[in-house]
Amino acid sequence: MSVGGSFPKVAVIVLSWNGWQDTIECLESLQKIDYPNYEMIVVDNGSTDGLVEKLKRWAKGEIPVNTRFVNFDASLKPVRYIEYDRKTAEAGGDQQERNLEGLASSRKLIIIQSGENLGFPGGNNVGIRYSLKKADFGYVLLLNDDTAVAPDFLTKMVEVAEKDEETGIVGGKIYYYHHPQRIWYGGGKLSLWRASGINQQMGKTDGKLSPRHSHEEPNGVIGASFITGCLMLIRRKLLQSSRLFREDYFLYVEDTDFCYQALQEGWKLKVNLGARIWHKGAPAEGREISLMSSYYMTRNRLFFGFETIQGLRYRIVFGLFFFFTRPVRLLMWAISDKRQVAKGTWLGIMDFLKGKKGRAVL
Missing domain, CATH: 1.20.1280 (Monooxygenase)
Known part of the structure; x- marks a missing residue:
């Protein structure tokens, strides 16, 4: 943390589109993290599966979640929530938020309805604009809705950023949800001649890293030139000094573009391999893409x-x-x-x- 021992506030943005079951599992895992100063923000990206109503029922404790990674905890319910449309959210919300003051981070939730499917960059930008209107957020965390997180993941990510003010983006280690020991993202490289962001260590396990990376500690901190948008901690100053995600991409490559722009501006990118999450939608090696x-x-x-x-x-x-x-x-x-x-x-x-x-x- 910072020299004074404070915990900078983190806006945790979970973008969801027709995935209410995944989303409430993600939120249930977020409730149990050890980082004390964060705010859960769900952006409903034009869902048609009743996402918002399901979130409200979960917040009241009416939908128990029990999976391989989380167990329902009734003591953490109810969760007080506030619902915004896109226009109100991007203006910074309203006076309703006084009702959330004094509550623990795990007991409050912001729900933003985008009104339509804005794609991955557009939906996340709605949440980011809301966060930037708040003076108290030091970081924004983008987190895929189909993930479950380790209790210490956010603490480990913020620690990396707080040690170096030139670090603009921090990532973590992402495992396959259905193969919990297999790595999907263990560092990232930007290949300019291929115009691609490349996930390193994909398909490996911690005990079987490739020779180029065998000298690295499985849970250490490494430099990177590409960090996936599935799990991305972004310093507020970076967001204030540059544009947000490129919305005309709609889907894919926006994180590659964002990392490249940050590097061009002189920011460092780092990955804490001890910050672990598990991703359901991580495409398996060899699986045909759509x-x-x-x-x-x-x-x-x-x-x-x-x-x-x-x-x-x-x-x-x-x-x-x-x-x-x-x-x-x-x-x-x-x-x-x-x-x-x-x-x-x-x-x-x-x-x-x-x-x-x-x-x-x-």
């Missing part, structure tokens, strides 16, 4: 590579790499019955060439 995922990954990667990355040589190398390898991969996907991947990739390339951004109808 048409939607392949579309947005392809299109946005091209916009990132040719619009955001500075340096002509990087753009040339990326262009040569991408457009020489895609025809081969498209053919391989087509003959190996991965036609949805091939179609999504092709549509992504076409829309990039047309300059089409934002949400797509596929």
Whole structure:
């Protein structure tokens, strides 16, 4: 923590879209963390599954949550909540919040309804704008709704940021929820010539790290050039000094772009490998991605590579790499019955060439 031993307040933003069961499990795990100064903020990104009503019932203690990672604790209910629409939230909320004063962090919840699906960057930006209107938040934490967290994860992440004011973004170690010993993210690297953020140690276990990383402590602190938006602690000053997430991406690559911009501004990125969470939606190695995922990954990667990355040589190398390898991969996907991947990739390339951004109808 800080030299004075205080705990800077953290806005924990959980973006949810049609995932009420995952979201309440995530909140239940957040209630049990040891960090004493945080605020749970759920942004409903245009859900149609009754998310908000389910959250209210959970807050009243009416929906018990018992999974491999959390056990329902009736003593932590009720949770007092306040509900905002997007306009009110982005203005900083209202006087209702006086009703939350004096409550423990685990006993209060802010619910924000975006009104429509704004995508990952747009939905998170709603929560970030709300947080920046509050003078007391020192950090913003982005946390996927389909995660469960270790009790000390946030303490370990904030400790890293507090030790160095030049550290703008902190990540943690992310495991597969259904394979709790297997790593999905154990550090990240930004590859400019591929215009991609790469998860390191994917598929490994703590006892079987790759040779390049075997010298690192499994629970130590390492530098990084890419931190996934699944778990990202961001210093308030960074958010105030630069733009937020790029909303015209809608889905995928926005975290890569955000990390690149932070590095360009001189911020450091670090990962505390002792800050652990478990992610349900982490795609398994070898699993075929969907048409939607392949579309947005392809299109946005091209916009990132040719619009955001500075340096002509990087753009040339990326262009040569991408457009020489895609025809081969498209053919391989087509003959190996991965036609949805091939179609999504092709549509992504076409829309990039047309300059089409934002949400797509596929």
